[in-house]
Amino acid sequence: MDLNTVRDVRDARQRVPWRDGDAWLGGGTYLFSEPQPHLRRLLDLSRMGWEPLARQPDGSLEIAATCTIAQLSRFAAACEAPAAPLFEQCCRAFLASFKIWNMATVGGNLCNGLPAGPMISLTAALDGSVLLQAQDGSLRRTKVVDFITGAGRKDLGAGELLRSVALPARSLACRTAFRQASLYGLGRSGALVIGALDPLDGSLAVTLTAATVRPFRLWFPLPPDAGALHDAIERTVAEGDWFDDVHGLPAWRRHMALRLSEEIRRELTELIELTGGAGR
Numbered sequence: 001m002d003l004n005t006v007r008d009v010r011d012a013r014q015r016v017p018w019r020d021g022d023a024w025l026g027g028g029t030y031l032f033s034e035p036q037p038h039l040r041r042l043l044d045l046s047r048m049g050w051e052p053l054a055r056q057p058d059g060s061l062e063i064a065a066t067c068t069i070a071q072l073s074r075f076a077a078a079c080e081a082p083a084a085p086l087f088e089q090c091c092r093a094f095l096a097s098f099k100i101w102n103m104a105t106v107g108g109n110l111c112n113g114l115p116a117g118p119m120i121s122l123t124a125a126l127d128g129s130v131l132l133q134a135q136d137g138s139l140r141r142t143k144v145v146d147f148i149t150g151a152g153r154k155d156l157g158a159g160e161l162l163r164s165v166a167l168p169a170r171s172l173a174c175r176t177a178f179r180q181a182s183l184y185g186l187g188r189s190g191a192l193v194i195g196a197l198d199p200l201d202g203s204l205a206v207t208l209t210a211a212t213v214r215p216f217r218l219w220f221p222l223p224p225d226a227g228a229l230h231d232a233i234e235r236t237v238a239e240g241d242w243f244d245d246v247h248g249l250p251a252w253r254r255h256m257a258l259r260l261s262e263e264i265r266r267e268l269t270e271l272i273e274l275t276g277g278a279g280r
Contacts, residue, residue, distance in 0.1 A: 001032045008041040012048060018135050018159030026066055027103035030112055050164070059169025063123075065107025065162045069094060072106060081172040083126060086194065089178040093118035095186055107162045110147070113154040115243045116189040116210045120148055124215035125194035125207035126171035135159040141166075144215065151213040151243060174198055177267045179260035180210075183248055190248035191256035195264035197223070197271065204268060206261050208233070211253035213243050223269050226262055233258060 010016060012024070021040030025031060031042070050064035052071040063072070069091050076087030094100065109119035110130065122128075124144040132140050134157060144165065147155050156162070174196040181191045191211035197204050204223045208216045218232050237257075242250035 001034060003032065003036050003039060005037055006039050006042055010041065010043050012043045012045045016043070022159070024111075024161055026105040026108040027068060029100050029104040030108060056166075059172070061167045061169075061172060063106050063165050063167070065105060065110075065164055067106045068102055069096070069104050069106070069119075070098070070101040073101070082199070083172045083174050083176050083196070086122060086125070086176040086178060089180075090118040090122035093121070093180055093189055093192060095188075106165065110144070110165065111154060111156065111162055113148050113150070113152045115151050115213055116192070116247070118189070118192065120144065120215055121189075121192050121194060121207065121209040123165050123167065124148070124209060124217055125176070125196055125205065126167045126174070127196075127205070127217070128165045128167045128171075130165045131163045132156065133161045133163045139163075145207075145217050148214045153214075170198065170200065171196065173200075174205075175268065175271060177264040179263055181256045181260060188247045191253050191260055193257060193260040193264055195261075195268050197268045202272070204265070206233075206264060208237065208257050208261070211243060211248070211257040212237055212241050214241070216241070223265060223272065226265065229261060229265050230258060233261060 009025070021038060023031065023039050023042055025042040025044045045066050048066060050066050052064050052067035053075045054062045056062055073088055073091045076084050079087070094104070096104065106119045109117045110123065128144045129141045130144060130147050132142065142155060149155055177195040179193045180189050182188060183190055189210035192209045194207045195204060202222055204220045206218045206229065216237055218236060224232065242254050244250045
């Protein structure tokens with residue numbers, strides 16, 4: 001897509017005052033996919049030099065906003081953390097070409113805030129938090145589940161930049177289960193559910209995305225039975241929270257989310273029974 005209203009592209013390392021019509025440019029796979037008549041200037045983040053992925057001294061993982069899907073996939077292939085398979089599963093949920101994989105960024109997927117965004121699914125399920133930088137240089141952190149406030153809506157001020165997303169070491173040690181449903185074989189996710197079983201205390205987190213307008217992460221101190229899980233989802237997700245578009249009606253999305261959540265509950269509960277503990 002030729003963005004013919006854009007008059008200037010600036011290197012983001014050259015700090016310039018934010019103005020109406022500005023946008024951060026990461027990989028550009030969304031910006032250049034459809035008309036953006038409101039844009040006048042792009043601030044290019046590609047030369048910021050941020051390390052794509054870095055393990056911190058406390059064992060957590062810091063993922064730069066400019067980390068591409070291809071870089072995340074390569075990291076997951078070499079990572080020995082129990083949650084590592086989930087990274088590749090969420091990367092594959094894009095159903096995108098290698099060209100998109102090599103350009104699309106983790107930060108861009110989060111900032112789009114789309115219900116089917118698989119990087120939202122991944123980071124919300126692993127209790128991730130985003131680091132946001134304001135125009136005055138001040139920083140703040142917020143949970144991914146709070147950062148995404150609705151379909152295409154996020155807690156992001158004018159000119160605020162998503163710098164990175166952090167995943168706790170404890171989340172990386174979790175055993176995970178992944179389920180995805182689409183109306184078509186190669187269609188956009190209509191429901192994507194992830195379970196994370198904590199090996200330390202046996203707690204279970206079930207995260208609903210794609211079926212809902214924003215991520216919902218339900219935490220249980222111990223794995224619930226089928227009825228308790230069903231009731232918790234029904235209490236937490238209001239009728240208006242089920243997403244509605246050409247990729248699935250709300251009633252179908254609700255049905256699939258409930259079905260996939262129960263499959264995940266059974267899978268991780270059976271894992272406890274097989275290992276004699278919480279995934280050990």
